Amino acid sequence: MLAVWGYAASALGYALLLLLLLTSRKSGLAKYLLILATAATCVWSLSPFFIGELTVERLVIFDNIKQFFWLLFLAACLKDNFTSLVGVLKRPETWLILALPIIALVVPLYLDLNDSWLFLIQTLLALQVLILLEVIYRQAGENRWAFKPLILYLGATNLFEFVTFANALMVEQLDLTYIAARGFIYTALIPFLVLAIRRVQHWGVDIFVSREVVLHSSLLVVAGCYLFVMSLIGYVVKYFGGQWSATIQIILIFLSLALLATLFLSASFRTKVKVFITKHFFANQFDYRHEWVKLTQSLENTRPGQTVYQTILNAFLQAMGYQSGLLIKRVDNQVEYLADQEAEPLCAEQLVVIQQFFDFFQQKNWIIDIAELRSKPFVYEGLKVNHATLDKVTFQLVLPIYRGETFWGLVLMTNTKEKPRSLNWELRDYLTAVTAQVTNFLFHHEAAKEVAENAQFAAFTRMSAFVLHDLKNVLAQIDLILCNAEQHKDNPEFIDDTFETLHHTKARMDKMLRQLSEKNAEPASHQSLCCLSQCIESVINQRCATQLPQVELTVSSETDVVLDQDKFANVMYHLISNAQQATADDGFVRVELSHAPQSAQMVVTISDNGSGMSKSFIQQRLFTPFDTTKGNAGMGIGAYDAKAFLEKIGGFLYVQSEENVGTVFTLNIPAD
Helix, strand or coil: HHHHHHHHHHHHHHHHHHHHHHHHCCHHHHHHHHHHHHHHHHHHHHHHHHHCCCCCCHHCCCCCCCCHHHHHHHHHHHCCCCCCHHHCCCCCCHHHHHHHHHHHHHHHCCCCCHHHHHHHHHHHHHHHHHHHHHHHHHCCCCHHHHHHHHHHHHHHHHHHHHHHHHHHHHHHHCCCHHHHHHHHHHCCHHHHHHHHHCCCCCCCCCCCCCCCHHHCCCHHHHHHHHHHHHHHHHHHHHHHHCHHHHHHHHHHHHHHHHHHHHHHHHHHHHHHHHHHHHHHHHCCCCHHHHHHHHHHHHHHHCCCCCCCHHHHHHHHHHHCCCCCCEEEEEECCEEEEEEEEECCCCCCCHHHHHHHHHHHHHCCCEEEEHHHHHHHHHHCCCCCHHHHHCCCCCCCCCEEEECCCCCEEEEECCCCCCCCCCHHHHHHHHHHHHHHHHHHHHHHHHHHHHHHEEEEEEHHHHHHHHHHHHHHHHHHHHHHHHHHHHHHHCCHHHHHHHHHHHHHHHHHHHHHHHHHHCCCCCCCCCCECCCCCHCCCCCCCHCCCCCCEEEEECCCCCCCCEEEEEHHHHHHHHHHHHHHHHCCCCCEEEEEEEEEECCEEEEEEEEEECCCCCCCHHHHHHCCCCCCEEEEECCCCCHHHHHHHHHHCEEEEEEECCCCEEEEEEEEECCC
């Protein structure tokens, strides 16, 4: 009685679903095939009410009709051209799929088959549906979420059918408990079918069913093991005369659930098993120590006239044993050719494919085998490529290169002498290691190149700063001449002194021009025997006389020293001028010169009673190049230049200062 209620509920549920499908505004072959399959299921649910005496033959007829229409629906889903029934029926694979249900319907009409044969056919039909479901789900790609309710609905119902008839096949009779439960199970799973109808917008998934998928499906392996175990248990029970106990039924249910889980996990499970066996039971394909040494030598041995990029490409090709290749960089989503080896630039069609690869590599760091991409596009989930354009591609292997997490470029390789190597897990691991080593070399090279370029710019900037500083000194001399010209233009001595100053200015400007043209950060030093007092007096009179306060020079004792007089004059001008700028007009700036025989040094002190400097400023900023407190009026290299000059000639510069009190610069200059 309970079984009747189950089948009645199932019939009512599928009748309502059929009504909804008939009144739906959606059109197309998918709707009509789904109507046929739903109607067949509804008739199947009503069969216990009008078949009279329940026999195996009558039972399986309705099962075969139901399975026929669901298999027709699944056969139509295998290709993208889901347009017409005629188109679906013209496919050879459709008739291959429908062959078994047709045989199940026709053969019993002419042959008196044993019940075991009928059970076997029903078991195979359920298994066939499960295999098709695995293929559809595995290759649905981005549509997996939409197809999942349909997979769950048909997977669960056919798994139950598989268990029911496999059990009957092994004990040679139907278990009425399973038959009674079918109505409730089909009723309970109707929501999954409704959800699938709402989710799936495009039923065809354009599936490529390869021989490997059919012959090596893990579902077949699991089903075979299941049949073997169940057959063994059934034989043992029958041999000892026992009956199926509750414990064995629990075990059967557990194994059925395991089979359902395997249906969805078989691809990853099979791959893990294959990799585990290959890793632990077979010798490695590569001697990694030897390959690492060979790769390192390849990177170190750059031939004359060969760029680093060419060396990198050759290292990749040598690692794979390929002969032709390109190294390209992605620049603003465009292709920049860095190196090539027996390869032509990419044609327009190949550039289109490369652009699609760029989008893919933004998301996933995968090595692409073009042959595998053509035959098994579902492996590269998320890679959208036009397969007609892909046929124009001549390269065989695509290796992405990343700089950190950012996609940088590609290596395209081709084996022109023999068949390309098939990428297995070990070859992919090997290429990953090679890529890590080579890209590390590549980016170290680029970093070194950037450092060298930055050093050149830094040297040029420093040279420009020193030249500009010297130009300011020259400008100060010219300004002094112009200031005194009106007053002393009739004085012959002033005219002579002006010409002498202009000759000196021209010489300095010539030296600066040579410095700029030769790109030297510092001019060559021209040392000579120099009287410091005369040099300092000349700086005070010619370059600092126009500023206040006036500078006082005191010479206690002195001896001539050997140094670059122009450079020393620039240092003195900068320190004296800074002292004048930091001191009020009524303050003082004093320069004292003395000889210290005990230390064989000339000592020059420049003191003022100006604003002074803090201890932290002296330690952190005073001698830092290009750090100035004068805004755009200063370059921030005067104190740095003075300190560097004295250290270069073996002396030193010492500073004492107190804010709002004053500053004393002490210059110690070697005198021997």
